[in-house]
Amino acid sequence: MIKPEKQLTIPTPTAKGPQFKMPVKLKDRRRVTIYLTLLVLAYLTMVTLPTMLPDHLNLKTASLTFLQNIQIMFFHPGLSNTTFVQLIQALLESILLAFLTTLIGSVIAFVLALVSFRQLVPAWVGLAIQSFMALIRAIPNVLWVLIYSVVFGLGANAAVIGLTFHSVAYLTKVYTDSMEELEPDAIETMRAMGLKNGPIIRQALVPNFIPSYLSWTFIRFEINFADAVAVGAAAGAGGIGYQLFMASSFYFNFHEVGVIVYLILVFAILLEIASYHLRKRVMGNQ
Amino acid sequence: MLEVKHLMKSYDGHKRSLTDVSFTVATGEVAAIIGPSGAGKTTILRSINQLIKDDEGQVLLNELDMRQLNRSQLRQARQNIGMIFQNYNLIEPLTAIENVLHGCLGNKSTLAGIFSLYRQSEKEEALQLLQKVGLGNFAYQQCRHLSGGQKQRVGIARALMQHPKLILCDEPIASLDPKSSTLVMETLRQLAIEEHISVLINLHQVDISRQYADHIIGINGGQVVFDDHAEALTDTAAAQIYRKDLVLNEEAAV
Ligand SMILES: Nc1ncnc2c1ncn2[C@@H]1O[C@H](COP(=O)(O)OP(=O)(O)OP(=O)(O)O)[C@@H](O)[C@H]1O
Ligand SMILES: [Mg+2]
Numbered sequence: 001m002i003k004p005e006k007q008l009t010i011p012t013p014t015a016k017g018p019q020f021k022m023p024v025k026l027k028d029r030r031r032v033t034i035y036l037t038l039l040v041l042a043y044l045t046m047v048t049l050p051t052m053l054p055d056h057l058n059l060k061t062a063s064l065t066f067l068q069n070i071q072i073m074f075f076h077p078g079l080s081n082t083t084f085v086q087l088i089q090a091l092l093e094s095i096l097l098a099f100l101t102t103l104i105g106s107v108i109a110f111v112l113a114l115v116s117f118r119q120l121v122p123a124w125v126g127l128a129i130q131s132f133m134a135l136i137r138a139i140p141n142v143l144w145v146l147i148y149s150v151v152f153g154l155g156a157n158a159a160v161i162g163l164t165f166h167s168v169a170y171l172t173k174v175y176t177d178s179m180e181e182l183e184p185d186a187i188e189t190m191r192a193m194g195l196k197n198g199p200i201i202r203q204a205l206v207p208n209f210i211p212s213y214l215s216w217t218f219i220r221f222e223i224n225f226a227d228a229v230a231v232g233a234a235a236g237a238g239g240i241g242y243q244l245f246m247a248s249s250f251y252f253n254f255h256e257v258g259v260i261v262y263l264i265l266v267f268a269i270l271l272e273i274a275s276y277h278l279r280k281r282v283m284g285n286q
Numbered sequence: 287m288l289e290v291k292h293l294m295k296s297y298d299g300h301k302r303s304l305t306d307v308s309f310t311v312a313t314g315e316v317a318a319i320i321g322p323s324g325a326g327k328t329t330i331l332r333s334i335n336q337l338i339k340d341d342e343g344q345v346l347l348n349e350l351d352m353r354q355l356n357r358s359q360l361r362q363a364r365q366n367i368g369m370i371f372q373n374y375n376l377i378e379p380l381t382a383i384e385n386v387l388h389g390c391l392g393n394k395s396t397l398a399g400i401f402s403l404y405r406q407s408e409k410e411e412a413l414q415l416l417q418k419v420g421l422g423n424f425a426y427q428q429c430r431h432l433s434g435g436q437k438q439r440v441g442i443a444r445a446l447m448q449h450p451k452l453i454l455c456d457e458p459i460a461s462l463d464p465k466s467s468t469l470v471m472e473t474l475r476q477l478a479i480e481e482h483i484s485v486l487i488n489l490h491q492v493d494i495s496r497q498y499a500d501h502i503i504g505i506n507g508g509q510v511v512f513d514d515h516a517e518a519l520t521d522t523a524a525a526q527i528y529r530k531d532l533v534l535n536e537e538a539a540v
Pocket of ligand 1: 297322323328
Protein backbone atom coordinates (compact mmCIF):
# COMPACT_ATOMS: atom_id res chain seq x y z
CA MET A 1 0.00 0.00 0.00
CA ILE A 2 1.34 3.40 -0.91
CA LYS A 3 0.86 6.10 1.61
CA PRO A 4 1.30 9.66 0.46
CA GLU A 5 3.97 11.56 2.32
CA LYS A 6 1.74 14.54 2.82
CA GLN A 7 -1.86 15.33 2.38
CA LEU A 8 -2.28 16.44 -1.20
CA THR A 9 -3.84 19.82 -1.44
CA ILE A 10 -4.49 20.70 -5.04
CA PRO A 11 -4.41 24.45 -5.40
CA THR A 12 -7.15 25.95 -7.47
CA PRO A 13 -6.00 27.88 -10.56
CA THR A 14 -8.31 30.77 -9.78
CA ALA A 15 -6.57 31.39 -6.50
CA LYS A 16 -3.45 32.84 -8.08
CA GLY A 17 -4.63 34.49 -11.21
CA PRO A 18 -4.11 33.59 -14.85
CA GLN A 19 -0.35 32.95 -14.85
CA PHE A 20 -0.72 30.21 -12.23
CA LYS A 21 1.01 26.98 -13.16
CA MET A 22 -0.17 23.81 -11.52
CA PRO A 23 2.81 21.73 -10.37
CA VAL A 24 3.02 18.05 -11.20
CA LYS A 25 5.28 17.28 -8.28
CA LEU A 26 4.93 18.82 -4.90
CA LYS A 27 7.99 20.48 -3.44
CA ASP A 28 9.55 17.90 -1.25
CA ARG A 29 12.14 18.70 1.38
CA ARG A 30 13.49 15.18 1.17
CA ARG A 31 14.45 15.50 -2.47
CA VAL A 32 16.15 18.82 -1.85
CA THR A 33 18.16 17.23 0.96
CA ILE A 34 19.25 14.38 -1.25
CA TYR A 35 20.41 16.73 -4.03
CA LEU A 36 22.28 18.89 -1.54
CA THR A 37 24.01 15.88 -0.02
CA LEU A 38 25.07 14.59 -3.43
CA LEU A 39 26.38 18.03 -4.37
CA VAL A 40 28.48 18.29 -1.21
CA LEU A 41 29.83 14.78 -1.69
CA ALA A 42 30.80 15.50 -5.29
CA TYR A 43 32.63 18.64 -4.22
CA LEU A 44 34.51 16.84 -1.45
CA THR A 45 35.53 14.07 -3.83
CA MET A 46 36.92 16.51 -6.37
CA VAL A 47 38.85 18.41 -3.73
CA THR A 48 40.31 15.44 -1.88
CA LEU A 49 41.10 13.08 -4.73
CA PRO A 50 44.19 14.93 -6.03
CA THR A 51 45.62 15.39 -2.54
CA MET A 52 45.33 11.67 -1.86
CA LEU A 53 47.76 10.73 -4.63
CA PRO A 54 51.23 10.16 -3.15
CA ASP A 55 54.05 11.93 -5.02
CA HIS A 56 56.02 8.82 -5.88
CA LEU A 57 53.02 7.12 -7.44
CA ASN A 58 53.36 6.49 -11.12
CA LEU A 59 49.86 6.18 -12.41
CA LYS A 60 50.98 4.36 -15.51
CA THR A 61 52.97 1.58 -13.84
CA ALA A 62 50.33 1.25 -11.13
CA SER A 63 47.58 0.68 -13.64
CA LEU A 64 49.75 -1.79 -15.55
CA THR A 65 50.52 -3.85 -12.43
CA PHE A 66 46.88 -3.77 -11.52
CA LEU A 67 45.87 -5.09 -14.92
CA GLN A 68 48.60 -7.71 -14.73
CA ASN A 69 47.35 -8.95 -11.38
CA ILE A 70 43.81 -9.01 -12.61
CA GLN A 71 44.98 -10.99 -15.60
CA ILE A 72 46.79 -13.50 -13.37
CA MET A 73 43.74 -13.83 -11.15
CA PHE A 74 41.16 -14.41 -13.81
CA PHE A 75 43.05 -16.05 -16.67
CA HIS A 76 45.63 -18.13 -14.83
CA PRO A 77 43.87 -19.46 -11.76
CA GLY A 78 45.77 -22.29 -10.10
CA LEU A 79 46.57 -23.84 -6.76
CA SER A 80 49.88 -24.33 -5.00
CA ASN A 81 49.55 -23.78 -1.23
CA THR A 82 46.16 -25.43 -0.73
CA THR A 83 44.25 -28.24 -2.37
CA PHE A 84 40.92 -27.88 -4.12
CA VAL A 85 39.26 -30.07 -1.50
CA GLN A 86 40.51 -27.76 1.23
CA LEU A 87 39.02 -24.79 -0.56
CA ILE A 88 35.68 -26.51 -1.04
CA GLN A 89 35.68 -27.36 2.65
CA ALA A 90 36.42 -23.75 3.48
CA LEU A 91 33.60 -22.61 1.19
CA LEU A 92 31.21 -25.02 2.91
CA GLU A 93 32.29 -23.62 6.25
CA SER A 94 31.38 -20.10 5.14
CA ILE A 95 28.05 -21.29 3.72
CA LEU A 96 27.24 -23.06 6.98
CA LEU A 97 28.17 -19.97 8.96
CA ALA A 98 25.81 -17.91 6.81
CA PHE A 99 23.07 -20.55 7.02
CA LEU A 100 23.28 -20.95 10.78
CA THR A 101 23.26 -17.22 11.51
CA THR A 102 20.35 -16.65 9.12
CA LEU A 103 18.35 -19.49 10.63
CA ILE A 104 18.82 -18.44 14.26
CA GLY A 105 18.38 -14.80 13.31
CA SER A 106 15.13 -15.39 11.44
CA VAL A 107 13.56 -17.32 14.31
CA ILE A 108 14.40 -14.69 16.91
CA ALA A 109 13.47 -11.88 14.54
CA PHE A 110 10.07 -13.42 13.79
CA VAL A 111 9.24 -13.53 17.48
CA LEU A 112 10.43 -9.95 17.97
CA ALA A 113 8.48 -8.81 14.92
CA LEU A 114 5.31 -10.30 16.38
CA VAL A 115 5.99 -8.63 19.70
CA SER A 116 6.37 -5.26 17.98
CA PHE A 117 3.44 -5.69 15.58
CA ARG A 118 0.96 -2.89 16.18
CA GLN A 119 -2.14 -4.97 15.50
CA LEU A 120 -1.24 -7.30 18.37
CA VAL A 121 0.54 -5.23 21.01
CA PRO A 122 0.45 -1.62 22.23
CA ALA A 123 2.34 0.77 19.97
CA TRP A 124 4.96 1.74 22.54
CA VAL A 125 6.24 -1.83 22.85
CA GLY A 126 6.86 -1.94 19.12
CA LEU A 127 8.51 1.46 19.20
CA ALA A 128 10.87 0.38 21.99
CA ILE A 129 11.88 -2.81 20.18
CA GLN A 130 12.30 -1.09 16.84
CA SER A 131 14.46 1.67 18.33
CA PHE A 132 16.72 -0.87 19.99
CA MET A 133 17.04 -2.77 16.72
CA ALA A 134 17.86 0.42 14.85
CA LEU A 135 20.65 0.99 17.35
CA ILE A 136 22.09 -2.45 16.64
CA ARG A 137 21.80 -1.93 12.90
CA ALA A 138 23.64 1.35 13.07
CA ILE A 139 26.86 -0.55 13.86
CA PRO A 140 28.10 -2.58 10.88
CA ASN A 141 27.96 -6.34 10.91
CA VAL A 142 31.70 -6.93 10.79
CA LEU A 143 32.20 -4.55 13.67
CA TRP A 144 29.81 -6.59 15.82
CA VAL A 145 31.88 -9.68 15.08
CA LEU A 146 35.01 -7.80 16.15
CA ILE A 147 33.29 -6.60 19.31
CA TYR A 148 32.33 -10.17 20.15
CA SER A 149 35.83 -11.40 19.34
CA VAL A 150 36.99 -9.28 22.23
CA VAL A 151 34.56 -11.16 24.49
CA PHE A 152 34.88 -14.69 23.10
CA GLY A 153 38.26 -14.48 21.44
CA LEU A 154 38.86 -14.59 17.70
CA GLY A 155 37.12 -17.44 15.95
CA ALA A 156 33.87 -19.01 14.90
CA ASN A 157 31.94 -18.27 18.10
CA ALA A 158 32.36 -14.55 17.76
CA ALA A 159 31.42 -14.79 14.09
CA VAL A 160 28.21 -16.73 14.74
CA ILE A 161 27.04 -14.44 17.52
CA GLY A 162 28.08 -11.24 15.78
CA LEU A 163 26.41 -12.12 12.49
CA THR A 164 23.27 -13.39 14.25
CA PHE A 165 23.04 -10.19 16.23
CA HIS A 166 22.94 -8.02 13.16
CA SER A 167 20.64 -10.43 11.30
CA VAL A 168 18.11 -10.22 14.11
CA ALA A 169 18.12 -6.44 13.99
CA TYR A 170 17.76 -6.37 10.21
CA LEU A 171 15.13 -9.08 9.93
CA THR A 172 13.01 -7.74 12.80
CA LYS A 173 12.74 -4.46 10.95
CA VAL A 174 11.83 -5.91 7.56
CA TYR A 175 9.48 -8.54 9.03
CA THR A 176 7.55 -5.93 11.00
CA ASP A 177 7.35 -3.67 7.97
CA SER A 178 6.01 -6.48 5.79
CA MET A 179 3.50 -7.48 8.44
CA GLU A 180 2.25 -3.95 8.69
CA GLU A 181 1.82 -3.77 4.93
CA LEU A 182 -0.52 -6.76 4.98
CA GLU A 183 -4.26 -6.14 4.93
CA PRO A 184 -5.38 -5.56 8.53
CA ASP A 185 -8.82 -7.01 7.68
CA ALA A 186 -7.72 -10.62 8.01
CA ILE A 187 -6.69 -10.18 11.63
CA GLU A 188 -9.71 -8.08 12.52
CA THR A 189 -12.00 -10.72 11.04
CA MET A 190 -10.46 -13.39 13.25
CA ARG A 191 -10.80 -11.10 16.23
CA ALA A 192 -14.48 -10.62 15.41
CA MET A 193 -14.87 -14.41 15.53
CA GLY A 194 -13.56 -14.45 19.09
CA LEU A 195 -10.15 -16.03 18.48
CA LYS A 196 -7.13 -15.57 20.71
CA ASN A 197 -3.83 -14.11 19.55
CA GLY A 198 -2.07 -17.47 19.05
CA PRO A 199 -4.57 -18.85 16.54
CA ILE A 200 -4.95 -15.42 14.94
CA ILE A 201 -1.21 -15.24 14.25
CA ARG A 202 -1.07 -18.76 12.93
CA GLN A 203 -4.24 -18.71 10.83
CA ALA A 204 -4.51 -15.12 9.63
CA LEU A 205 -1.02 -13.64 9.74
CA VAL A 206 1.35 -16.47 8.83
CA PRO A 207 -0.27 -17.59 5.54
CA ASN A 208 -0.22 -14.05 4.20
CA PHE A 209 3.26 -13.36 5.53
CA ILE A 210 5.10 -16.40 4.11
CA PRO A 211 6.06 -14.89 0.72
CA SER A 212 7.71 -11.82 2.21
CA TYR A 213 9.25 -13.94 4.94
CA LEU A 214 10.96 -16.22 2.45
CA SER A 215 12.06 -13.43 0.23
CA TRP A 216 13.60 -11.33 3.03
CA THR A 217 15.20 -14.30 4.74
CA PHE A 218 16.83 -15.31 1.49
CA ILE A 219 18.20 -11.85 0.94
CA ARG A 220 19.61 -11.93 4.45
CA PHE A 221 21.24 -15.26 3.67
CA GLU A 222 23.02 -13.66 0.74
CA ILE A 223 24.16 -10.78 2.93
CA ASN A 224 25.32 -13.17 5.64
CA PHE A 225 27.31 -15.19 3.13
CA ALA A 226 29.14 -12.09 1.93
CA ASP A 227 29.73 -11.09 5.55
CA ALA A 228 30.84 -14.60 6.48
CA VAL A 229 33.55 -14.32 3.83
CA ALA A 230 34.62 -10.91 5.09
CA VAL A 231 34.52 -12.01 8.70
CA GLY A 232 36.59 -15.10 7.93
CA ALA A 233 39.40 -12.81 6.95
CA ALA A 234 38.87 -10.06 9.49
CA ALA A 235 38.17 -12.07 12.62
CA GLY A 236 39.92 -15.33 11.87
CA ALA A 237 36.63 -17.15 11.75
CA GLY A 238 37.93 -19.55 9.11
CA GLY A 239 36.13 -20.42 5.93
CA ILE A 240 36.79 -19.24 2.43
CA GLY A 241 37.43 -15.70 3.62
CA TYR A 242 40.38 -16.87 5.67
CA GLN A 243 41.81 -18.71 2.65
CA LEU A 244 41.36 -15.60 0.57
CA PHE A 245 43.17 -13.58 3.19
CA MET A 246 46.07 -16.04 3.35
CA ALA A 247 46.42 -16.29 -0.42
CA SER A 248 46.34 -12.57 -1.01
CA SER A 249 48.09 -11.07 2.01
CA PHE A 250 50.33 -13.90 3.20
CA TYR A 251 51.44 -15.90 0.15
CA PHE A 252 50.78 -13.13 -2.40
CA ASN A 253 49.55 -15.90 -4.67
CA PHE A 254 47.21 -14.30 -7.18
CA HIS A 255 46.68 -17.57 -9.02
CA GLU A 256 45.08 -18.96 -5.89
CA VAL A 257 43.09 -15.78 -5.29
CA GLY A 258 41.68 -16.34 -8.77
CA VAL A 259 40.46 -19.83 -7.90
CA ILE A 260 38.85 -18.61 -4.70
CA VAL A 261 37.09 -15.71 -6.40
CA TYR A 262 35.74 -18.07 -9.05
CA LEU A 263 34.47 -20.42 -6.33
CA ILE A 264 32.63 -17.63 -4.57
CA LEU A 265 31.24 -16.41 -7.87
CA VAL A 266 29.91 -19.84 -8.78
CA PHE A 267 28.24 -20.13 -5.41
CA ALA A 268 26.73 -16.65 -5.70
CA ILE A 269 25.25 -17.56 -9.08
CA LEU A 270 23.85 -20.82 -7.71
CA LEU A 271 22.30 -18.87 -4.84
CA GLU A 272 20.71 -16.44 -7.27
CA ILE A 273 19.24 -19.28 -9.33
CA ALA A 274 17.92 -20.97 -6.20
CA SER A 275 16.32 -17.79 -4.92
CA TYR A 276 14.74 -17.15 -8.32
CA HIS A 277 13.12 -20.57 -8.35
CA LEU A 278 12.06 -20.32 -4.73
CA ARG A 279 10.39 -16.99 -5.33
CA LYS A 280 8.71 -18.28 -8.47
CA ARG A 281 7.29 -21.22 -6.57
CA VAL A 282 5.98 -19.12 -3.72
CA MET A 283 4.49 -16.58 -6.11
CA GLY A 284 3.06 -19.40 -8.21
CA ASN A 285 1.02 -20.41 -5.20
CA GLN A 286 -0.61 -17.03 -5.00
CA MET B 287 -32.83 -11.28 20.64
CA LEU B 288 -30.67 -8.32 19.73
CA GLU B 289 -31.55 -5.08 21.43
CA VAL B 290 -29.65 -1.91 20.71
CA LYS B 291 -30.49 0.86 23.14
CA HIS B 292 -29.44 4.49 23.00
CA LEU B 293 -26.23 3.69 21.15
CA MET B 294 -23.95 6.69 20.69
CA LYS B 295 -20.53 6.89 19.16
CA SER B 296 -18.12 9.66 18.37
CA TYR B 297 -14.79 8.88 16.71
CA ASP B 298 -13.10 12.17 17.49
CA GLY B 299 -14.92 13.31 20.63
CA HIS B 300 -16.75 16.20 18.98
CA LYS B 301 -18.72 14.98 15.99
CA ARG B 302 -21.35 12.36 16.75
CA SER B 303 -21.36 9.55 14.20
CA LEU B 304 -24.26 7.91 16.05
CA THR B 305 -26.76 9.82 18.18
CA ASP B 306 -29.08 7.70 20.24
CA VAL B 307 -29.71 4.70 18.02
CA SER B 308 -32.22 2.13 19.30
CA PHE B 309 -33.78 -0.85 17.57
CA THR B 310 -34.40 -4.55 18.09
CA VAL B 311 -33.96 -7.59 15.89
CA ALA B 312 -36.05 -10.66 16.67
CA THR B 313 -34.88 -14.27 16.46
CA GLY B 314 -34.93 -15.62 12.92
CA GLU B 315 -35.58 -12.19 11.49
CA VAL B 316 -33.80 -10.59 8.55
CA ALA B 317 -33.31 -6.91 9.28
CA ALA B 318 -31.79 -4.46 6.82
CA ILE B 319 -30.14 -1.17 7.71
CA ILE B 320 -30.33 1.30 4.88
CA GLY B 321 -29.26 4.90 4.61
CA PRO B 322 -26.98 7.24 2.71
CA SER B 323 -23.20 6.91 2.71
CA GLY B 324 -21.69 8.10 5.97
CA ALA B 325 -24.96 7.67 7.85
CA GLY B 326 -23.34 5.35 10.40
CA LYS B 327 -24.37 1.88 9.20
CA THR B 328 -20.93 0.35 9.51
CA THR B 329 -20.46 2.02 12.87
CA ILE B 330 -23.64 0.40 14.20
CA LEU B 331 -22.64 -3.04 13.00
CA ARG B 332 -19.14 -2.84 14.42
CA SER B 333 -20.43 -1.56 17.74
CA ILE B 334 -22.60 -4.63 18.07
CA ASN B 335 -19.64 -7.00 18.23
CA GLN B 336 -17.52 -4.31 19.86
CA LEU B 337 -14.93 -4.05 17.09
CA ILE B 338 -15.56 -0.39 17.84
CA LYS B 339 -15.06 0.49 21.47
CA ASP B 340 -15.63 3.68 23.42
CA ASP B 341 -19.27 3.94 22.51
CA GLU B 342 -22.20 4.60 24.82
CA GLY B 343 -25.51 2.87 25.32
CA GLN B 344 -26.42 -0.80 25.47
CA VAL B 345 -26.06 -3.67 23.04
CA LEU B 346 -28.00 -6.61 24.46
CA LEU B 347 -27.54 -9.97 22.83
CA ASN B 348 -29.95 -12.35 24.56
CA GLU B 349 -29.99 -9.99 27.55
CA LEU B 350 -26.19 -9.97 27.73
CA ASP B 351 -24.70 -6.49 27.37
CA MET B 352 -21.78 -6.72 24.96
CA ARG B 353 -20.37 -3.51 26.34
CA GLN B 354 -20.00 -4.78 29.92
CA LEU B 355 -17.92 -7.88 29.18
CA ASN B 356 -14.27 -8.49 30.01
CA ARG B 357 -11.88 -9.76 27.39
CA SER B 358 -12.54 -13.46 27.65
CA GLN B 359 -16.30 -12.95 28.03
CA LEU B 360 -16.24 -10.78 24.92
CA ARG B 361 -14.40 -13.52 23.02
CA GLN B 362 -17.09 -15.97 24.14
CA ALA B 363 -19.87 -13.63 23.06
CA ARG B 364 -18.27 -12.93 19.69
CA GLN B 365 -18.30 -16.63 18.88
CA ASN B 366 -22.08 -16.32 18.71
CA ILE B 367 -21.88 -13.56 16.12
CA GLY B 368 -20.91 -14.33 12.56
CA MET B 369 -19.72 -11.49 10.39
CA ILE B 370 -19.75 -11.10 6.63
CA PHE B 371 -17.85 -8.32 4.89
CA GLN B 372 -18.00 -6.48 1.62
CA ASN B 373 -14.43 -7.57 0.87
CA TYR B 374 -15.05 -11.14 2.05
CA ASN B 375 -11.97 -11.00 4.34
CA LEU B 376 -10.93 -14.54 3.67
CA ILE B 377 -7.38 -15.74 4.17
CA GLU B 378 -6.62 -15.81 0.47
CA PRO B 379 -3.66 -18.23 0.37
CA LEU B 380 -5.65 -20.88 2.24
CA THR B 381 -8.21 -23.25 0.77
CA ALA B 382 -11.96 -22.75 1.03
CA ILE B 383 -12.36 -25.50 3.59
CA GLU B 384 -9.52 -24.15 5.75
CA ASN B 385 -11.27 -20.79 5.80
CA VAL B 386 -14.57 -22.39 6.77
CA LEU B 387 -12.86 -24.35 9.54
CA HIS B 388 -11.64 -21.08 11.07
CA GLY B 389 -15.25 -20.59 12.13
CA CYS B 390 -15.02 -23.34 14.75
CA LEU B 391 -11.68 -22.24 16.23
CA GLY B 392 -13.43 -19.94 18.69
CA ASN B 393 -14.48 -22.78 20.93
CA LYS B 394 -11.33 -24.85 20.52
CA SER B 395 -8.08 -24.71 22.47
CA THR B 396 -5.29 -22.30 21.56
CA LEU B 397 -3.08 -25.25 20.69
CA ALA B 398 -5.67 -26.67 18.31
CA GLY B 399 -5.83 -23.23 16.70
CA ILE B 400 -2.08 -23.00 16.28
CA PHE B 401 -1.60 -26.48 14.88
CA SER B 402 -4.85 -26.54 12.87
CA LEU B 403 -6.10 -29.62 14.70
CA TYR B 404 -9.67 -30.24 13.62
CA ARG B 405 -11.85 -33.21 14.46
CA GLN B 406 -13.13 -35.43 11.70
CA SER B 407 -16.68 -34.31 12.49
CA GLU B 408 -15.67 -30.66 12.14
CA LYS B 409 -14.06 -31.28 8.77
CA GLU B 410 -17.18 -33.09 7.60
CA GLU B 411 -19.37 -30.26 8.80
CA ALA B 412 -17.22 -27.72 6.97
CA LEU B 413 -17.55 -29.70 3.77
CA GLN B 414 -21.31 -29.98 4.24
CA LEU B 415 -21.57 -26.24 4.73
CA LEU B 416 -19.60 -25.65 1.54
CA GLN B 417 -21.95 -28.01 -0.27
CA LYS B 418 -24.87 -26.13 1.21
CA VAL B 419 -23.66 -22.86 -0.31
CA GLY B 420 -23.00 -24.68 -3.56
CA LEU B 421 -19.20 -24.87 -3.35
CA GLY B 422 -18.66 -28.56 -2.61
CA ASN B 423 -16.36 -28.91 -5.61
CA PHE B 424 -14.24 -25.94 -4.56
CA ALA B 425 -13.36 -27.12 -1.04
CA TYR B 426 -9.67 -27.56 -1.81
CA GLN B 427 -9.30 -24.48 -4.03
CA GLN B 428 -7.15 -21.65 -2.77
CA CYS B 429 -9.52 -18.78 -2.06
CA ARG B 430 -7.55 -16.36 -4.20
CA HIS B 431 -8.65 -18.34 -7.22
CA LEU B 432 -12.36 -18.02 -6.42
CA SER B 433 -14.70 -15.42 -7.89
CA GLY B 434 -16.21 -12.70 -5.73
CA GLY B 435 -19.56 -14.45 -5.41
CA GLN B 436 -17.86 -17.71 -4.48
CA LYS B 437 -15.68 -15.95 -1.91
CA GLN B 438 -18.72 -14.40 -0.31
CA ARG B 439 -20.38 -17.79 -0.04
CA VAL B 440 -17.23 -19.18 1.60
CA GLY B 441 -17.59 -16.26 4.00
CA ILE B 442 -21.16 -17.31 4.77
CA ALA B 443 -20.09 -20.92 5.33
CA ARG B 444 -17.38 -19.69 7.69
CA ALA B 445 -19.93 -17.66 9.66
CA LEU B 446 -22.24 -20.69 9.84
CA MET B 447 -19.41 -22.84 11.15
CA GLN B 448 -19.54 -20.65 14.25
CA HIS B 449 -23.12 -21.81 14.92
CA PRO B 450 -24.02 -18.16 15.37
CA LYS B 451 -27.16 -16.73 16.87
CA LEU B 452 -26.69 -13.55 14.90
CA ILE B 453 -25.04 -12.80 11.58
CA LEU B 454 -23.90 -9.26 10.80
CA CYS B 455 -23.36 -8.39 7.14
CA ASP B 456 -21.71 -5.15 6.08
CA GLU B 457 -22.71 -4.56 2.48
CA PRO B 458 -22.33 -8.22 1.56
CA ILE B 459 -23.33 -7.75 -2.06
CA ALA B 460 -21.81 -4.36 -2.83
CA SER B 461 -19.04 -5.91 -4.95
CA LEU B 462 -21.14 -8.61 -6.61
CA ASP B 463 -22.99 -8.95 -9.89
CA PRO B 464 -26.81 -9.23 -9.77
CA LYS B 465 -26.86 -13.01 -10.07
CA SER B 466 -24.34 -13.60 -7.27
CA SER B 467 -26.15 -10.99 -5.20
CA THR B 468 -29.41 -12.87 -5.50
CA LEU B 469 -27.71 -16.11 -4.55
CA VAL B 470 -26.09 -14.56 -1.47
CA MET B 471 -29.27 -12.83 -0.34
CA GLU B 472 -31.33 -15.97 -0.82
CA THR B 473 -28.83 -18.00 1.19
CA LEU B 474 -29.01 -15.49 4.04
CA ARG B 475 -32.78 -15.42 3.95
CA GLN B 476 -32.95 -19.21 4.00
CA LEU B 477 -30.64 -19.35 7.02
CA ALA B 478 -32.86 -17.08 9.02
CA ILE B 479 -35.87 -19.26 8.28
CA GLU B 480 -34.27 -22.69 8.66
CA GLU B 481 -31.72 -22.13 11.40
CA HIS B 482 -33.52 -19.36 13.27
CA ILE B 483 -30.50 -17.12 12.98
CA SER B 484 -31.07 -13.39 13.17
CA VAL B 485 -29.49 -11.58 10.25
CA LEU B 486 -28.66 -7.88 10.28
CA ILE B 487 -27.57 -6.53 6.90
CA ASN B 488 -26.24 -3.15 5.84
CA LEU B 489 -27.51 -2.52 2.36
CA HIS B 490 -27.43 0.18 -0.25
CA GLN B 491 -30.26 -1.15 -2.42
CA VAL B 492 -33.79 -0.24 -1.30
CA ASP B 493 -35.50 -2.76 -3.58
CA ILE B 494 -33.32 -5.65 -2.41
CA SER B 495 -34.02 -4.68 1.20
CA ARG B 496 -37.75 -4.77 0.51
CA GLN B 497 -37.43 -8.09 -1.24
CA TYR B 498 -35.40 -9.98 1.34
CA ALA B 499 -35.80 -8.23 4.69
CA ASP B 500 -38.62 -8.58 7.20
CA HIS B 501 -37.70 -5.43 8.96
CA ILE B 502 -36.02 -2.27 7.74
CA ILE B 503 -34.14 0.29 9.76
CA GLY B 504 -33.43 3.59 8.04
CA ILE B 505 -30.45 5.59 9.24
CA ASN B 506 -29.55 9.12 8.35
CA GLY B 507 -26.99 11.34 10.05
CA GLY B 508 -26.42 8.83 12.85
CA GLN B 509 -30.11 8.66 13.75
CA VAL B 510 -32.85 6.11 13.22
CA VAL B 511 -35.32 7.76 10.84
CA PHE B 512 -37.33 4.67 9.93
CA ASP B 513 -38.00 1.42 11.79
CA ASP B 514 -40.81 -0.78 10.56
CA HIS B 515 -41.87 -3.83 8.56
CA ALA B 516 -40.49 -4.06 5.06
CA GLU B 517 -43.98 -3.55 3.58
CA ALA B 518 -44.24 -0.20 5.31
CA LEU B 519 -41.30 1.15 3.35
CA THR B 520 -43.05 3.08 0.62
CA ASP B 521 -41.14 4.95 -2.04
CA THR B 522 -41.79 8.21 -0.25
CA ALA B 523 -40.54 6.72 3.01
CA ALA B 524 -37.41 5.49 1.23
CA ALA B 525 -36.81 8.91 -0.27
CA GLN B 526 -37.21 10.36 3.18
CA ILE B 527 -34.48 8.08 4.54
CA TYR B 528 -32.07 9.20 1.84
CA ARG B 529 -33.01 12.87 2.31
CA LYS B 530 -29.98 15.06 1.86
CA ASP B 531 -30.81 17.76 4.39
CA LEU B 532 -30.27 15.45 7.35
CA VAL B 533 -26.80 14.62 6.09
CA LEU B 534 -26.15 18.29 5.42
CA ASN B 535 -27.34 19.21 8.89
CA GLU B 536 -24.86 16.79 10.32
CA GLU B 537 -22.05 18.32 8.29
CA ALA B 538 -23.12 21.84 9.16
CA ALA B 539 -22.91 20.94 12.83
CA VAL B 540 -19.20 20.05 12.53
N1 LIG C 1 -12.45 5.06 11.83
C1 LIG C 1 -13.11 6.24 11.77
N2 LIG C 1 -12.54 7.34 12.29
C2 LIG C 1 -13.20 8.52 12.27
N3 LIG C 1 -14.42 8.69 11.74
C3 LIG C 1 -15.03 7.64 11.21
C4 LIG C 1 -14.41 6.35 11.19
N4 LIG C 1 -15.26 5.47 10.62
C5 LIG C 1 -16.34 6.18 10.28
N5 LIG C 1 -16.23 7.48 10.64
C6 LIG C 1 -17.24 8.52 10.44
O1 LIG C 1 -18.45 8.09 11.02
C7 LIG C 1 -19.54 8.37 10.17
C8 LIG C 1 -20.29 7.13 9.87
O2 LIG C 1 -19.48 6.25 9.12
P1 LIG C 1 -19.92 4.80 8.69
O3 LIG C 1 -18.72 4.13 8.10
O4 LIG C 1 -20.57 4.14 9.82
O5 LIG C 1 -20.96 5.11 7.54
P2 LIG C 1 -21.75 4.10 6.60
O6 LIG C 1 -23.18 4.36 6.79
O7 LIG C 1 -21.27 2.71 6.82
O8 LIG C 1 -21.33 4.60 5.17
P3 LIG C 1 -21.14 3.75 3.83
O9 LIG C 1 -22.50 3.48 3.32
O10 LIG C 1 -20.39 4.68 2.93
O11 LIG C 1 -20.36 2.54 4.18
C9 LIG C 1 -18.97 9.06 8.95
O12 LIG C 1 -19.18 10.43 9.07
C10 LIG C 1 -17.51 8.74 8.98
O13 LIG C 1 -16.78 9.82 8.50
MG1 LIG D 1 -20.19 1.29 5.63
